[in-house]
Amino acid sequence: MVRFMIDTLIIGVGPAGISAAINLRKLNRTVRVIGKDTGQLSSLDVIDNLYGQGPISGQMLIEKGIHQAKQLGIEVITEIVLSIVSNLDHFIITTNKNNYQSKTVLLATGKPRVQIDLEGYETFKSKGVHLCATCDGLFYRNKPVAIIGSGVYLEQEIRTLENYTKDITIFTNGHDYNHDTYPTVKDSLCAFIGEKRLTHLKTSKNTYPFKGVFLAVNHPKAAELSLKLGVIMTDDNIDVDQNMQTNIKGIFAAGDCIGGRLQVPKALYNGFLAAHGINDYLRGREK
Amino acid sequence: MVRFMIDTLIIGVGPAGISAAINLRKLNRTVRVIGKDTGQLSSLDVIDNLYGQGPISGQMLIEKGIHQAKQLGIEVITEIVLSIVSNLDHFIITTNKNNYQSKTVLLATGKPRVQIDLEGYETFKSKGVHLCATCDGLFYRNKPVAIIGSGVYLEQEIRTLENYTKDITIFTNGHDYNHDTYPTVKDSLCAFIGEKRLTHLKTSKNTYPFKGVFLAVNHPKAAELSLKLGVIMTDDNIDVDQNMQTNIKGIFAAGDCIGGRLQVPKALYNGFLAAHGINDYLRGREK
Numbered sequence: 001m002v003r004f005m006i007d008t009l010i011i012g013v014g015p016a017g018i019s020a021a022i023n024l025r026k027l028n029r030t031v032r033v034i035g036k037d038t039g040q041l042s043s044l045d046v047i048d049n050l051y052g053q054g055p056i057s058g059q060m061l062i063e064k065g066i067h068q069a070k071q072l073g074i075e076v077i078t079e080i081v082l083s084i085v086s087n088l089d090h091f092i093i094t095t096n097k098n099n100y101q102s103k104t105v106l107l108a109t110g111k112p113r114v115q116i117d118l119e120g121y122e123t124f125k126s127k128g129v130h131l132c133a134t135c136d137g138l139f140y141r142n143k144p145v146a147i148i149g150s151g152v153y154l155e156q157e158i159r160t161l162e163n164y165t166k167d168i169t170i171f172t173n174g175h176d177y178n179h180d181t182y183p184t185v186k187d188s189l190c191a192f193i194g195e196k197r198l199t200h201l202k203t204s205k206n207t208y209p210f211k212g213v214f215l216a217v218n219h220p221k222a223a224e225l226s227l228k229l230g231v232i233m234t235d236d237n238i239d240v241d242q243n244m245q246t247n248i249k250g251i252f253a254a255g256d257c258i259g260g261r262l263q264v265p266k267a268l269y270n271g272f273l274a275a276h277g278i279n280d281y282l283r284g285r286e287k
Numbered sequence: 288m289v290r291f292m293i294d295t296l297i298i299g300v301g302p303a304g305i306s307a308a309i310n311l312r313k314l315n316r317t318v319r320v321i322g323k324d325t326g327q328l329s330s331l332d333v334i335d336n337l338y339g340q341g342p343i344s345g346q347m348l349i350e351k352g353i354h355q356a357k358q359l360g361i362e363v364i365t366e367i368v369l370s371i372v373s374n375l376d377h378f379i380i381t382t383n384k385n386n387y388q389s390k391t392v393l394l395a396t397g398k399p400r401v402q403i404d405l406e407g408y409e410t411f412k413s414k415g416v417h418l419c420a421t422c423d424g425l426f427y428r429n430k431p432v433a434i435i436g437s438g439v440y441l442e443q444e445i446r447t448l449e450n451y452t453k454d455i456t457i458f459t460n461g462h463d464y465n466h467d468t469y470p471t472v473k474d475s476l477c478a479f480i481g482e483k484r485l486t487h488l489k490t491s492k493n494t495y496p497f498k499g500v501f502l503a504v505n506h507p508k509a510a511e512l513s514l515k516l517g518v519i520m521t522d523d524n525i526d527v528d529q530n531m532q533t534n535i536k537g538i539f540a541a542g543d544c545i546g547g548r549l550q551v552p553k554a555l556y557n558g559f560l561a562a563h564g565i566n567d568y569l570r571g572r573e574k
Contacts (some may be wrong), residue, residue, distance in 0.1 A: 269556035
């Protein structure tokens with residue numbers, strides 16, 4: 001089901017996302033916030049340097065923010081965003097449960113972290129180890145590839161990868177998961193191995209030869225969503241202008257995923273600026 | 288009495304000042320906050336776009352912030368800052384009650400506004416109408432000048448002006464105030480009059496010829512404090528670098544007084560950045 005068109009779909013329920021949502025609502029924009037979980041902040045025991053708040057746990061602050069947004073009539077949904085696709089003058093956002101249409105998208109997904117902390121990751125990143133089947137699948141036409149993951153995001157990436165090769169092996173890295181079509185290895189993963197490029201994937205029990213390995217662990221993070229959209233990043237941070245807009249018109253980013261200090265006041269201000277940047281962008285289109 | 292040296296004296300008890308204080312305290316710095324009143328924000332009936340807060344009045348938010356700072360052991364004082372003077376490697380801050388010593392100063396005084404909303408102000412600003420006796424008094428040696436004001440700040444400015452001229456007339460603009468030495472006119476003020484430069488000051492009852500008029504209304508605002516320190520401003524906004532430092536080493540500014548969007552999230556982020564900028568600056572000195 002495709003839902004009716006809204007002004008802004010926000011991905012992320014942390015301070016940046018919710019702050020943007022609240023300010024967009026104030027600007028009379030239709031917004032929807034989609035979040036998977038409460039992210040990095042929720043692991044903090046006490047935050048005591050935020051103006052106007054007494055000491056509060058990260059989890060409590062997140063919940064307070066979500067409650068506040070809902071009080072203002074903002075829909076906050078717990079779904080997993082699998083992809084964002086540009087379609088004429090808007091975007092189609094696919095989650096594990098629905099498709100949404102939105103004129104703009106705000107990425108407020110937190111700090112994009114390396115999907116998997118495995119020896120050799122940095123060495124072979126883009127040299128046999130890839131984050132995006134759409135971007136890099138073509139290089140592995142009819143070649144043996146591994147894909148690491150265990151859920152809906154894995155399945156989506158496999159459907160893309162199948163356009164290029166059927167020689168696919170799934171590695172769950174210890175998770176209990178089975179795929180209908182492709183062989184699945186459940187060993188714990190140990191290392192990416194190779195010389196100039198990746199040649200093998202090493203698990204706790206064996207070493208497997210592959211031309212390429214794709215990562216599709218848990219859910220797509222800012223880095224993966226951005227790569228697929230063609231959003232320019234520097235290191236692991238999304239590049240934005242002063243209005244928090246990326247190089248793709250209509251795609252904005254705020255909070256930890258754009259880098260800088262990973263702190264709540266910065267996330268709030270980013271969210272505030274993004275709200276105004278988005279509003280200005282939409283007004284420009286409405287002329 | 289000169290109080291013991293602290294790391295940072297913050298002028299302003301709004302979101303920028305208190306946010307900076309809280310974050311400096313977290314960084315283990317000694318801070319003191321001095322505020323005259325609760326400023327512009329306190330006139331807002333409802334703020335409902337601040338993350339983590341339900342709808343709250345400006346006054347309540349200010350009080351909540353001050354309470355929060357005090358809970359963290361930060362001294363928040365209600366005095367009027369009359370001047371800031373650079374002295375070797377620190378600053379001496381004079382209020383209506385005390386002198387303080389501090390290694391750094393943060394100006395978080397809110398939006399510096401025109402001292403007096405009078406016809407001709409913009410036309411004759413710096414052309415006969417002046418904000419700072421220390422800066423511009425010399426141009427009026429032995430000439431007839433007016434000074435507008437009615438309190439301790441007026442008296443301080445007169446003491447400076449007396450170095451240049453004794454031909455001083457005070458205009459209280461309706462306030463009931465008498466000076467020991469100089470004639471005082473209590474009429475309401477109407478306009479600054481002149482051609483290329485100011486020539487007259489017009490009140491509700493009369494028109495007086497003067498070479499120059501100095502303003503010392505209420506208390507010195509960011510603009511006046513900054514002018515006296517030699518801080519560079521653009522229009523009415525204090526220029527700062529990315530660490531919120533002005534052109535004068537050790538003098539920082541944050542919040543509405545540096546311009547940009549006059550909004551709480553921006554003030555909070557400014558305060559946060561200033562705290563870290565100040566801490567980095569002090570660490571550099573401590574090496």
